[in-house]
Amino acid sequence: MSAFPADLTGTWTIDEGHSTVGFAVKHAVVATTRGKFTSYSGGATIDAASPESSSVWVEIDAASVDTGNEQRDGHLKSPDFWNAEENPKITFKSTSVKVVGDEVVTTGDLTIGGKTNPVDITWEFGGVAKDPWGNVKAGFEGTATINRSDWGITWNAALETGGFLISDKVKLVLEIEAGKQA
DSSP states (O other): OOSOOGGGOEEEEEOGGGOEEEEEEEETTTEEEEEEESOEEEEEEEOTTOGGGOEEEEEEEGGGEEOSOHHHHHHHHSTTTTOTTTOOEEEEEEEEEEEETTEEEEEEEEEETTEEEEEEEEEEEEEEEEOTTSOEEEEEEEEEEEEGGGGTOOOOOBOTTSSBSEEEEEEEEEEEEEEEOO
16 A cells, blocks of 8 residues: 555554454464454544554453463463563554555554564455445454563473473464544
């Protein structure tokens, strides 16, 4: 997308029922384990004529993690990972937005476990449509790869065959449907 379509101008709110905020990480060197959060909010204010003036924000309930395994979810909430009891929110707030060829890149501050680092999220625009009730919706898919150790998340276990149980690299996946605000 070399320019934002004019109908993107405005304020958008994440439709939690039609979106996924998740992650993927290599486990035992050989497989990928995925997780998502079930409680979050956020949105964007977009200026199609001046994309660099746009902004994005997301706030995630850290305790709402769901990997399909209750024991693993409990471990992720513990002080070994993001310590959800003391740090109940994971947040992202953009500091810049730029269009680079067909990609939109938002740079911003990602806070996990009380520690903040800059992250670039690369977005693919899915389009704008009206739902059957006349609400304007837009779709966006964002990805970023982070090193969890940058946030002080270093718990791991060595494998007998070499390597570690959990990769340091974590892929963030945001599949967003947003509703335009009046």
